[in-house]
Amino acid sequence: MPLPPPVFADILRYMYTSTNLLDIAKAIAAETAFSGEMRCNEPMASHTTFKVGGPAELWVRPQGDCFPGFVAAILGQARALGIPLFVLGGGANLVAADAGIRGIVLDTTGWSGGAGWEGGSVKVRAGTVVDEAVEAAAERGWGGLEFLAGMPGTVGGAVWMNARCYEKQVSDVLMGTEILDENFQRVWVPCKAGDFAYKRSPFQKRDVVILAAEFRLEKRAAADIRQEMEAHRQDRKEKGHYRYPSAGSVFKNNREFGKPTGKIIDELGLRGLRIGGAQLAPWHGNIIINTGNATAADIRKLTEQAARRVKDALGIALEPEIIFVGNWEENG
Incomplete structure (x- = not known):
């Protein structure tokens, strides 16, 4: 995908203010067959599991096949105009400030599904809810993702964080990740174990957007898959994750x-x-x-x-997750 040009030449005359963010996004939408939603002053409390957070100056949720093109274009304009842009997944590991988020919040949850099942792997769009991906694999008799059962958030967020639970982490089953890179190109990044660590991925140090992830699967007895999934969901429930x-x-x-x-x-x-x-x-x-x-x-x-x-008390420095x-x- 080539570097997206300015959507309209006169857009480059804009200085970043909250009053013209919507105009900029609408102009880009008109050029990219946009479908989805965009709203000014959208409360982040509606998009985080903590249910707190003030307004995003502009919240945009592209939906369906327009997603990659629209995202590449709006990233390009944001960079050119100095507009802050935050990429939002399921909001499951996030605390948004009471004063809100300046600039654009790009909600990825409209880019979901689209699973490609090929033998022992599945490619899933980044906005897919993690638990839905686990369930879809189980319904087809494929195991490997059970440790993620009951986890909130999206596939993209889980890859970005290298989510870990029940002695397994995403990088253990990740084959590769499709991203929009720093030059707005769609690039496939093979998973290399040395690039990942506990709750860390290489994407945390890069200005990229995760588009999809491919996971390694294994054939297992349906009853065994379901038993493990339900055990993890019950454990999360007993630990009070949902109270x-x-x-x-x-x-x-x-x-x-x-x-x-x-x-x-x-x-x-x-x-x-x-x-x-x-x-x-x-x-x-x-x-x-x-x-x-x-x-x-x-x-x-x-x-x-x-x-x-x-x-x-103990001299131990805890690191927030x-x-x-x-x-x-x-x-x-």
Whole structure:
């Protein structure tokens, strides 16, 4: 795909302001057979599992086959005009600032499905819900993705984070990833084990958009696949992942600490610690929940306080797994 030219020559005259973002996106949409949604001042609380976050100046959700072309064009214009652009998946590991997100939020969830089943692998679009991909594989008698059963978020987000659970991580089954690279080219990136680490992928250091991922599968007895999937879903339920709005684990686990982060926090008596409407879950030290009226600032302050208390008591520096995005300098 060639580098997208300016959609209209006079667009380059725009200076970035919130008042013309919609005009810019509409102009690009007109040239790329756009289908989907775009709205100004869209609340991020509607697009994150924590259910917090202020407005995105412009939220855009391209849908269907227009996605790659539209995304390449809007990325090009954003770069040319200095417009901030944030790529959103399922919002499952995210805290958006109460003051919102400047610029464009590109929602990838309209780019879903499109699975290509070829022998022992499947290629899935990045906006596909992870659990739906797992279910689709199981229905066809293919195993390999069971460890992801019940995980919220999208395939693209899982690849970007190299999601890990139940002693497996995405890179264990990932064959390759299709991306829009820094030059807006559609490129296939084979998975190399050395490029991935615990909760880290090479895409975290690159200004790219994940389009699709291909996973290695294996034939298994349908009953065995289903049993493992349901066991993982039940385990997540018992750990309270779905009781309140949350993002699952707040901090990464580090084997050098000698025990899981949740246990470290529990042993310091921090379960139940609360700031505003945010609380360290009474049943699990490594989950922060929105009890109903939490703000993004509450969640961030509680994350920082928990990390500080652990550091002061044990000298251990916890690394947050959740990502804080948006306009925090105006968060108050």
